[in-house]
Amino acid sequence: MAGGGDELKLLGMWASPFALRVKLALGFKGLSYQYVEENLRNKSDLLLESNPVHKKVPVLIHNGKPVCESQIIVQYLDEVYSATGPSFLPVDPYxxxxxxxxxxxxDDKFLVSWLKAGRGKTEEEKAEGVKETFAAVETLEGAFKECSKGKPFFGGDSVGYLDIVLGALVAWMRTAEVRHGIRLFDAFRSPLLEKWVERFGKLEEVVAVMPDIDRLVEHAKVREAEVAAAVVNN
Amino acid sequence: MAGGGDELKLLGMWASPFALRVKLALGFKGLSYQYVEENLRNKSDLLLESNPVHKKVPVLIHNGKPVCESQIIVQYLDEVYSATGPSFLPVDPYxxxxxxxxxxxxDDKFLVSWLKAGRGKTEEEKAEGVKETFAAVETLEGAFKECSKGKPFFGGDSVGYLDIVLGALVAWMRTAEVRHGIRLFDAFRSPLLEKWVERFGKLEEVVAVMPDIDRLVEHAKVREAEVAAAVVNN
Known part of the structure; x- marks a missing residue:
């Protein structure tokens, strides 16, 4: 629970994996908060005032003060609520x-490659994106091995920063699988991550906030059609 | 000074603003270290082994363990040497x-816009980059006001994280000024930052590691000619 008088308000959008990171962090810390769903085609004054630089969700408003950018918000929650729930960042500086x-x-390699695979301007660019995505998955498999040290999560015995950062993308990975038959984390390429996804997806704090895959699939189809129409109109 | 038995080695390249961030951080903390200049056309095995993911400088090797990415290294130094020199990150979580x-x-807006201004594929793209760069400068002027609270540095009375992150780009700003006559921080657009640059540039820890502007100008000319040649050959 938030400390005495603490007011936490999250401006999000149900399909945003970045907003989901904050929901996961709040959930793992066991914090109560007010959730405000934003319409990204008609952003609220509160969103525009709280994040004038990027005008994006998520924004966490803590006692009236806005914090932006998902990774920064998760670190902020970890520092403010260091005595509440699990610690997301390890104690050791290294x-x-x-x-x-x-x-x-x-964010900079895995996600960028994946977006290139889906939104590349040419078939060649998309194929390059797919290749880079799978290379990034193999790298992440090594990262999991290094960070988890044989334990269930990136954070060890309990979920940590990387479980939240990567875990928020899991629903979108499932959506890609349903739509395109491409499984990003599989038993062949990334056996550790394949098991991690399953384990992570069963946690009650995750189940509580994961978006519905069917709804995400529909959302992705509509978005794609809009992007295609915009390209034709240009 | 580094603690008993601490060994700090920095793999850098003299013209890299990212490596410069680490030099500045080490300097402000008063830490001794071994500096290894890398030839980026013929990277050392040590660099390739220490940063297999990005294969880039800077890498800080602390007692044999490599830390990569300039902003992460600066935060790492601040955490490991919390009792030495100034604290770079503020104490308050917000x-x-x-x-x-x-x-x-x-890194994501100011620098990206600036690179677009210099390396855009068309004159239109370059002009857009210039516009975005100046918009980012105005935003940064506001950031300085907010963070410094009327004191000399982003960090307040002493240099902090943002002084290092932005300060490492100052030499390249001067280089752009010499080459193209464009002054990024000026008295009209960003009077606070204009004064900050001057103040920052006079600090002995800064003077000690700042690259020579004439040499940077030459370096930039050679790089640009190479890029132009590569475009013609494609």
């Missing part, structure tokens, strides 16, 4: 640096 | 989140 390194890799 | 937010902005 392990903290490694967690930050892999979190950056997830 | 202010820490703000420092991380602006550091991400410097």
């Amino acid at each position: 392990e903290r640096a490694m967690a930050r390194f892999w979190a950056a890799f997830i | 202010e820490r989140a703000m420092a991380r937010f602006w550091a991400a902005f410097i």
